[in-house]
Amino acid sequence: MTTTPSIASPAAANPVLRVLPAPPAAAAAYFAASLAFHADVSDVASALAAGGDPGFVVLDSRSTASFDQGHVPGAVHLPTALIPEQAEQLLDKAVPVVTYCWGPGCNGATRAALALAELGYGVKEMLGGFEYWVREGFAYETWEGARTREADPLTTPVEAADCGC
Incomplete structure (x- = not known):
């Protein structure tokens, strides 16, 4: 179901509410x-820190130079352009992939996720x-x-184990 957003009067609404929020059911579907x-x-x-098999594999879709500069420990390195040729050699279609x-x-990461999905892989993109x-x-x-590196206090709580979200 596609819902067209309601447009409020520009004079009556602030910039946030010029386009009204989607109906709750549409918002729930979008966020889910x-x-x-x-x-x-x-x-x-x-x-990954919990140990054992996390149930997914992390895939770094950047160039070799970028991967060498720094990557998530244990990440599979597969540049996006090589996914069609090499994904089946490196990844199991039964295991979800998280791209970054x-x-x-x-x-x-979005382009890599698309390429993997088109090949039949379950995939998520790692935000950030x-x-x-x-x-x-x-x-x-x-x-x-x-x-x-020390955590940036603008991205994560310094004094807590997690942000609570």
Whole structure:
């Protein structure tokens, strides 16, 4: 069901409400779908840190130079352009894939997720990408070895285990 947003009078509404919120049922469907397509950095890190098989594989879709500069520990490296040729050699279609690229300003993870979905893989995109992985203080690997940075207090709570969301 497609719902056309209601337009309020520009003079009567502030910029946020010039286009009114979607009806609750449409909003619920949209946000439920969003959760089926996306995972956040903190949830991915938590699942990986729990030990054992997280039930998914993390895929870095960037270039080799970018991967070597830094990547999520254990991530499969498969640049987007190589997915059609190499995905079946590196990935099991029975295991969901979580893609990431540089960060929110890059749609490389989206392109990788699309390519994988077109090949029949279950896939989610990791919101925030590698940028937010590092900004939230999670360990990462480079060609020189393991690294961590102090968490950015604008992206994650400093004094708590999680943000509570």
